[in-house]
Amino acid sequence: MISTDSCIATTQHNSLLNTKIIGKKITCKARLLDKRDFQHLIKVVNWAYRGKEGHEQWASEENLIFGDRVTYDMLLKDIEKDKNLCTVIVVEEYIDQEENGEGCDQQDKILQPIGCVKIERDTIHDKPIIGMLSVDPSYQSKGIGAILMTLAEKEIKQVWNVDEAHLHVVNVRDGLLGWYRYLGYVENGERYPFNIPGTKILVDEELEFLILIKKL
Numbered sequence: 001m002i003s004t005d006s007c008i009a010t011t012q013h014n015s016l017l018n019t020k021i022i023g024k025k026i027t028c029k030a031r032l033l034d035k036r037d038f039q040h041l042i043k044v045v046n047w048a049y050r051g052k053e054g055h056e057q058w059a060s061e062e063n064l065i066f067g068d069r070v071t072y073d074m075l076l077k078d079i080e081k082d083k084n085l086c087t088v089i090v091v092e093e094y095i096d097q098e099e100n101g102e103g104c105d106q107q108d109k110i111l112q113p114i115g116c117v118k119i120e121r122d123t124i125h126d127k128p129i130i131g132m133l134s135v136d137p138s139y140q141s142k143g144i145g146a147i148l149m150t151l152a153e154k155e156i157k158q159v160w161n162v163d164e165a166h167l168h169v170v171n172v173r174d175g176l177l178g179w180y181r182y183l184g185y186v187e188n189g190e191r192y193p194f195n196i197p198g199t200k201i202l203v204d205e206e207l208e209f210l211i212l213i214k215k216l
């Protein structure tokens with residue numbers, strides 16, 4: 001059981017935020033969500049979940065679910081919540097000008113967010129649930145998804161002081177479920193119906209969420 005008190009009594013520090021993180025042929029930096037990210041991040045999340053023209057994705061809901069995955073109002077609600085109840089981490093590509101041969105007088109260049117992940121208190125189990133995991137399809141398969149999962153797990157362990165992470169995953173997403181198992185998550189056998197207002201299911205079957213857990 002997480003209590004707000006136990007969260008407040010933590011180090012309030014995620015050792016991976018604001019440091020250089022090396023992916024596969026990409027360097028990035030992570031930080032907490034800021035309102036200036038909203039406009040671009042809404043595109044990134046909706047591209048990741050619903051598809052981006054010209055990009056084949058190894059894991060999306062493009063042929064499964066229709067309707068925005070995130071809106072401006074949803075992000076606004078998230079950012080206004082107590083940080084002990086909801087945290088959104090964004091990752092930006094980072095270009096080190098010195099390494100790039102541009103000289104150290106040039107400012108290091110940070111581009112727009114290329115991915116994000118949300119950690120939120122689960123109302124079913126009162127455990128931290130990792131959600132809204134998204135990588136811009138132009139940047140997928142470079143290890144950014146796995147980096148975001150590590151960032152979320154560090155946030156849960158180091159900042160929220162909890163040693164268990166939960167995920168809710170749509171039951172028919174076999175490739176994604178395989179990836180989460182590869183990252184150490186296991187199903188706990190519980191499931192509940194997929195019923196998200198404003199979305200439409202594009203397949204001829206009832207969808208459910210499976211609950212996956214990892215001990216941190």
Ligand SMILES: CC(C)(COP(=O)(O)OP(=O)(O)OC[C@H]1O[C@@H](n2cnc3c(N)ncnc32)[C@H](O)[C@@H]1OP(=O)(O)O)[C@@H](O)C(=O)NCCC(=O)NCCS
Nearest residue numbers: 048049059133134135140141142143144145146178179182
């Ligand atoms: C899920 C998602 C965040 C992953 O992002 P990503 O940056 O592509 O992830 P990574 O690069 O860290 O990992 C992907 C690699 O793992 C591989 N992989 C997948 N399943 C695997 C498994 N079971 N074992 C080992 N590797 C696996 C993939 O094939 C891919 O490698 P490849 O493209 O070189 O073949 C991204 O696909 C996304 O935004 N999807 C849409 C949103 C979504 O579904 N979010 C999760 C909702 S619960």
